[in-house]
Amino acid sequence: xxxxxxFFNWGVLxxxxxLLLSGLRVTLLLGLVSIxxxxxxxxxxxxxxxxxxxxARIVAKIYIDVFRSxxxxxxxxxxxxxxxxxxxxxxxxxxxxxxxxxVSGAYTAEIFRAGIEAIPRGQFEASQxxxxxxxxxxxxxxxxxxxxxxxxxxxxxxxxxxxDTALASVVAMPDLLKQATQAQALEANxxxxxxxxxxxxxLLWPLITLVGRLEKKYRRETAR
Numbered sequence: 001x002x003x004x005x006x007f008f009n010w011g012v013l014x015x016x017x018x019l020l021l022s023g024l025r026v027t028l029l030l031g032l033v034s035i036x037x038x039x040x041x042x043x044x045x046x047x048x049x050x051x052x053x054x055x056a057r058i059v060a061k062i063y064i065d066v067f068r069s070x071x072x073x074x075x076x077x078x079x080x081x082x083x084x085x086x087x088x089x090x091x092x093x094x095x096x097x098x099x100x101x102x103v104s105g106a107y108t109a110e111i112f113r114a115g116i117e118a119i120p121r122g123q124f125e126a127s128q129x130x131x132x133x134x135x136x137x138x139x140x141x142x143x144x145x146x147x148x149x150x151x152x153x154x155x156x157x158x159x160x161x162x163x164d165t166a167l168a169s170v171v172a173m174p175d176l177l178k179q180a181t182q183a184q185a186l187e188a189n190x191x192x193x194x195x196x197x198x199x200x201x202x203l204l205w206p207l208i209t210l211v212g213r214l215e216k217k218y219r220r221e222t223a224r
């Protein structure tokens with residue numbers, strides 16, 4: 001059997017493509033939910049870490065350090081298989097989204113914290129001199145500048161979240177990798193896995209390219 005028939009078998013791809021497409025839809029949905037929830041959680045944790053009372057800051061720091069240290073695969077298994085023993089039973093999708101959100105939120109919190117702390121102190125002092133409330137200072141002055149700074153690392157974090165969705169197959173999630181593995185077993189041919197990898201590349205390559213362009217743009221603007 002030639003390399004084409006083994007790894008790029010058109011007949012196998014045609015028969016397994018609907019399965020791959022359904023897995024791609026699940027991967028996109030899981031990635032989108034985890035990214036949005038992680039952004040919201042990360043912003044909240046970063047504000048607590050910077051501006052809240054000391055006990056809350058300590059709790060936020062512990063959360064960030066713990067969930068940046070736990071392997072996502074271990075966390076997925078704990079959420080899906082261990083939580084039912086304490087009365088919390090989540091579906092495979094919710095388990096994966098919950099675990100990915102916790103980890104993404106921890107990384108996002110550090111990204112936002114770095115962005116906020118990069119804003120010159122004079123911006124805060126000027127806002128206070130104008131009599132702006134904390135909410136208006138953050139929403140109108142500080143966060144717009146911080147978001148501009150953190151867009152490149154946030155985009156890179158989004159890429160990592162989408163890649164990590166592949167680990168959701170361990171909790172029986174019918175994501176792209178799970179469906180590709182199933183198609184490979186049904187067809188006794190690795191072609192579905194090859195094309196699943198190409199789907200990941202097609203999905204993530206534009207984001208990776210965007211990260212590079214944003215970083216170059218930010219470096220040029222900072223150098224001025």
